[in-house]
Amino acid sequence: MQFQTPSILAINGGSSSIKFALYSMSDPVDRRMYGVIDRIGLKDTTFRSDDLSGTVPVSQCIGTLDHRAAATFLVDWLDKEIGLDLIAAVGHRIVNGGVQHACSEPFSDALLLELRRVSAWAPEHLPAEIAMVDLIRERRPELPQIACFDTAFHREMPNVAKTMAIPRRLTAKGVERLGFHGLSFAFLMEELERNAGAEAARGRVILAHLGNGASLAAVRNGKSIDTSMGFTPAAGVPMSTRSGDLDPGLLWYLAQSEQMTPQQFNHMVNHQSGLLGVSETSSDVRDLLDRETTDSRAAEAIAMFCYQIRKCIGGFAAALGGLDTLIFAGGIGENSPVVRTRICQELGFLGVDLQAVRNDDGEQVISTDASRVAVRVIHTDEEIMIAKSVRAIMNHSSRPSE
């Protein structure tokens, strides 16, 4: 497959997947290709890609690949199919930019060093993301690579929301609520403005990104004023396999009663909890909905998920002083009318009134015309936000200095 003009490569590496997309350098809304390597670390790692120019969709099982091997596979495949020299710049979603990084920036040696230093605190994401940057540097050292931080969207949160009630000396070291899913939230706000106008985007908005990882953000005047995830993505509402917020005393209790080590605790709250932990069968909402009438554990897991999200929406509405728009996104938020209904029931007091047919059809607006709160479903797109950031930085750096 050949493109006549250079492309931007957007890489969105998750804990078990790498999504990638190619955009035209001159028009980053022009997506040329999209693909994903899924089930990384499992025995049936799969590779899929859609060539949006209309030919060859590819889907193949590629064995059992760890992150480094999956990254190598992707770079080799891109080199063969497109040619690495036709890629003008690469943007990477970097899950954790800490307290320092409020916008996207090119990878420098210093930035890479800093990320390596903090990668132990984001073991699910950062090591794999850094491995991908290293690999591309080895293959094409001169190719510009840009870091797009998922934490950047929340950097201007007020102190009252950012600060954790722990000794100040730890806050001074950067231990605070960072928040994540920032690329998705930024995209949702852009889409809200495009679809509903600037006034709606300046209003009191709650964004619910509900995928395997799930978090909510309270946004006013286009700025994040609070978010459910914390210093790590394990905090907030329950997720597929992450616990969300817990009693901090649990660590000590389990250390005493089960001799649980910090490593085991970390593994439990990230990989064995949430929907999987409560249902004991699956982390996937589709599976749980299928069996909820015959398996009370599945029903309880879904009920807990919806209840905690509803509670978070109530809390954020209080933080915002009311609510104008509620947006659902992510695999669950975009695709499950049942979950949306259950989250929104009891929210009538806030002015949320869902319209059943619109909700079932997953329309853009799923609330009634009379609903005081506009409830929307938006298909999120983190890759396009990466491409836009890369283009902005590349254009800026190619401008002659004044």
Ligand code: ADP
């Ligand atoms: P990630 O956070 O890994 O990017 P996604 O945003 O793709 O994940 O969300 C994945 C989750 O979306 C799945 O685990 C599944 O629970 C849920 N999901 C996808 N389609 C549906 C559907 N039709 N109904 C209910 N849940 C769905």
